[in-house]
Amino acid sequence: MADISTIPARLRRATAMTTQRRSEATMGILFALPAILGFLIFALGPMIAAMAISFTDWSLIRSPEWVGLDNYERLFTDPNIRTSLVATFKFGFLSVPVSLIAALMIAVLLNQKIKGQRFFLTLFYFPSILPMAAVLVTFLWVMQPDFGLLNYLLVQVGLPPQEWLGSADMVIPSLVLMSVWGAGGGAVIFLAALQGIPDSFYEAAEIDGAGSLAKFRHVTLPLVSPIIFFQLVLGVVGALQVFTQAYLLDGGAGDAALFFNFYLYQNAFEHGRMGFASAMAWLLFGITLILTLLVFRSSALWVFYEDQGS
Numbered sequence: 398m399a400d401i402s403t404i405p406a407r408l409r410r411a412t413a414m415t416t417q418r419r420s421e422a423t424m425g426i427l428f429a430l431p432a433i434l435g436f437l438i439f440a441l442g443p444m445i446a447a448m449a450i451s452f453t454d455w456s457l458i459r460s461p462e463w464v465g466l467d468n469y470e471r472l473f474t475d476p477n478i479r480t481s482l483v484a485t486f487k488f489g490f491l492s493v494p495v496s497l498i499a500a501l502m503i504a505v506l507l508n509q510k511i512k513g514q515r516f517f518l519t520l521f522y523f524p525s526i527l528p529m530a531a532v533l534v535t536f537l538w539v540m541q542p543d544f545g546l547l548n549y550l551l552v553q554v555g556l557p558p559q560e561w562l563g564s565a566d567m568v569i570p571s572l573v574l575m576s577v578w579g580a581g582g583g584a585v586i587f588l589a590a591l592q593g594i595p596d597s598f599y600e601a602a603e604i605d606g607a608g609s610l611a612k613f614r615h616v617t618l619p620l621v622s623p624i625i626f627f628q629l630v631l632g633v634v635g636a637l638q639v640f641t642q643a644y645l646l647d648g649g650a651g652d653a654a655l656f657f658n659f660y661l662y663q664n665a666f667e668h669g670r671m672g673f674a675s676a677m678a679w680l681l682f683g684i685t686l687i688l689t690l691l692v693f694r695s696s697a698l699w700v701f702y703e704d705q706g707s
Contacts, residue, residue, distance in 0.1 A: 444682075451676040456669035468676035478677070480652055481660040482684075484643075487569050488656065489636030492576040497628055500583030501621070505613075507584065508591045518585065525582030529641040536575050537562065562646060565653040572642050572654065583628050590624040591617070619701040626700045630692055637685050657681060 451468055455461035472478055503521050507514060524532070539546045540561035548558035561571045594617065602612045618625075643649065643659035661681070665674035 447675040493632040499580040503584035504587030521581035525579040568649040
């Protein structure tokens, strides 16, 4: 039997531990409170408000009128909804894999033992932090049909000049090409993953007779697949929210770059259709959620984690 005289001391220790844990929990909540309040005020609150507004007809300058599901029914009848979704999906379908591949290739090149590695890393990363408006203005000059640098280079190699941003067929590929300009940001993340791969893995592959391509396929790609998954999710979400390019191009040639977010902006702030714009926002949320869940579900088939082999 336990010594009865030790019970008060045990109770004091248990009380002290409980008090300490309660104090730590309180401090943790206080430190997390700004983030919690920020989410409630600036994320969850506006989402709930947008849901309520989506059932109304509101132009900001007059009181909202309840219209029920009219705004959601209009999503299926407005032809510009389909146009904007097609343009957004087309841009995302092209830009996400192209940017991922470009970022990974840049990281592989920068991972080589070369002089000036930090300089080249900074050189590739710098474009990703430039404002999109400044990048687009630069590319408007580069892709200018008459005296742009890109058409000048095409003519020099015997290829016909293109309209680029002024052509309905070329505006999306031009914007995809522009998105590669910022691939350096993803390259930095890939480079960190590549530098974390132990050399012993490559040495074991060389002993088995693997060449450069085989090592890249069977060692590098599996070990950076979690980073590919992370970048893919961010890329899908970012592609669905593209706005600045369409805004500065005013929808592109013949509304070929009328991205969904830009059309949402037009309805909300140019035409005063806040209810319809809120319904569009919830549609975009639903599409983003579905695509993100599909990417997460597919990750079990191609994402490899090191602890899976143990």
